[in-house]
Amino acid sequence: MTAVESREFHLAARPVGWPKPSDLALVTVTLEPGPDEALVRNTFCSVDPYMRGRMNDVRSYAPPYQLGERMYGGAIGEVVSAPDGSGLAPGDVVTHQLGWREFALGPPAAFGQVDVAPGVSLSAYLGVLGMPGLTAFVGLYDIAAIKEGDVAFVSSAAGAVGSLVGQLARMRGARKVIGSAGSREKVDVLTGELGFDAAFNYRDGDVDRLLGDVVGEGGIDVYFDNVGGDHLEAAITALNPFGRIAMCGAISQYNAESPPPGPRNLAMAVGKRLRLQGFIVSDHFGRLGDFMAEVEPAVRDGRIRYRETVVEGIENMVDALLGMLRGDNIGKMVVRVS
Amino acid sequence: MTAVESREFHLAARPVGWPKPSDLALVTVTLEPGPDEALVRNTFCSVDPYMRGRMNDVRSYAPPYQLGERMYGGAIGEVVSAPDGSGLAPGDVVTHQLGWREFALGPPAAFGQVDVAPGVSLSAYLGVLGMPGLTAFVGLYDIAAIKEGDVAFVSSAAGAVGSLVGQLARMRGARKVIGSAGSREKVDVLTGELGFDAAFNYRDGDVDRLLGDVVGEGGIDVYFDNVGGDHLEAAITALNPFGRIAMCGAISQYNAESPPPGPRNLAMAVGKRLRLQGFIVSDHFGRLGDFMAEVEPAVRDGRIRYRETVVEGIENMVDALLGMLRGDNIGKMVVRVS
Secondary structure: OOOEEEEEEEEOOOOOOOOOHHHEEEEEEEEOOOOOOEEEEEEEEEOOOHHHHHOOOOOOOOOOOOEOOEOOEOEEEEEEEOOOOOOOOOOOEEEEOEOOEOEEEEOHHHOEEOOOOOOOOHHHHHOOOOHHHHHHHHHHHHHOOOOOOOEEEEOOOOEHHHHHHHHHHHHOOOOEEEEEEOOHHHHHHHHOOOOOOEEEEHHHOOHHHHHHHHHHHHOEEEEEEOOOHHHHHHHHHHEEEEEEEEEOOOHHHOOOOOOOOEOOOOOHHHHOOOEEEEOOHHHHHHHHHHHHHHHHHHHHOOOOOOOEEEEEOHHHHHHHHHHHHHOOOOEEEEEEOO | OOOEEEEEEEEOOOOOOOOOHHHEEEEEEEEOOOOOOEEEEEEEEEOOOHHHHHOOOOOOOOOOOOEOOEOOEOEEEEEEEOOOOOOOOOOOEEEEOEOOEOEEEEOHHHOEEOOOOOOOOHHHHHOOOOHHHHHHHHHHHHHOOOOOOOEEEEOOOOEHHHHHHHHHHHHOOOOEEEEEEOOHHHHHHHHOOOOOOEEEEHHHOOHHHHHHHHHHHHOEEEEEEOOOHHHHHHHHHHEEEEEEEEEOOOHHHOOOOOOOOEOOOOOHHHHOOOEEEEOOHHHHHHHHHHHHHHHHHHHHOOOOOOOEEEEEOHHHHHHHHHHHHHOOOOEEEEEEOO
């Protein structure tokens, strides 16, 4: 097997606050597949919010990136070569966790074959049909336990997870679907093509007031939290008795150097009998079959829509990550690397 | 039926911060039972943390006391007179919600007969075998879902609810039971007669550090929260993955004039997959039969112990309430009114 040259990112320094470009190094390596290894040319690499946490040297649900070592993350690509009898053949499309690089080299078991549906982009398997999609599905259905007639609110609603949360809430018979996002353009996408009933731009003022204005008298029953901070506090105030919060992330705090105050109104959870529950999608991979059975057909026939923000070139991947953390993207942010 | 004179408390003013004695008025009234009414001489009246919230004019799970009107709350007493065919007879012991007064007058259905077990005090039916006991049972079993081998932590552990939480945790096979309380004397009661494995006096310093010292490496699995504030923050730090918090109350905040900061570490709930759930005992009265079947025999045969703090005389009931809010009591605080 011929060796290939591949560029890949290594963690050069642990960021303090917002990552700087110099914290990540793009390194060229030569990869030579061993007899038991498959070689994959990555097409798209994913940038996801949880990657920021992995740059810190703290124990978390995902192990930290090691200083001076290669980074990794979700990716989709095509098999270049694979051992005989491995079940993989050149040209197969596979998803895997060996992203942040042009070529992935690993045991065949590290790669999962994808049967790409007609009319669906490859990159969708990193987004609406990938880990972010499963996150939305599990968080809304299993953690927040949404039911018909609920009023649902989701933050980061124009993001990869949030935009599916809103559409799944609608499919499950939510009475009203509300989203927040960080620009006028995103709000228009939410109430336009994504079919949210109401949305607001959280940069327009006090989140508590902005949410109150669109919620009106009825309150909310479910909050899918992607951001933490003032959104979480506003949601606790707006929640009806027996309301549920799926705590998926706290992107507003990922780059904070000291912890921000928690919700001052958390004690309301007693009187309102609220349930707040954190979750991590990797605990729920057993739901992947149910998820694909429900969501893939809906994506194929257009009942579920998705946006993507595609950054071209692995050399721009750090910018893509920073942009995603700033909220520059609409829908899933991916990087095309070949 | 002869009329009786009865003293009862009315809400004279809505407290700001800590209640003042002048906020409550002890008023003498004449009660004359109608043909369909039962008259009960109260023996013990209950003071409970939730009563402070009812003095505010805000919607909560319990409706507010009305200004100038009589107050109410849990009580136990003996039937003086009852309509024929009502199922009640003079001398019957009954519990009911017409406390804060010497005599209770109401329809027979307002009173529930109690079959007092030998060797158990009447007042126990306001505490370990009453609403606080059911609160401990439901919160620990149904909300926090304690299981064998868990490490359990409860705040206000020497109080009416907390002291049963610790003993029930032990009965359910907890690996370690930890409590916090507000005095050296209470800590000694916890680790002595109540059988806690470890306890600390939260006035001795930083709760986060005090808890960390007794928890050690293993972390905790369940936190039964009676106080909110820094205890809740410390528990979030100490909790193991998939830990559960039963949010029962936030006594540290009941007299606060402005909301204190929430837990700065709440975002940890995502990575640790924590569940925080508020609950109100009145949603769970369907569990009363299970509760009595498990706890009453254990109280009778001494496997479950209980302390009580008895204040003599209805004229001292406001002091009793304030003392309970300050934490002067060990075990259930009751007021003997006859």
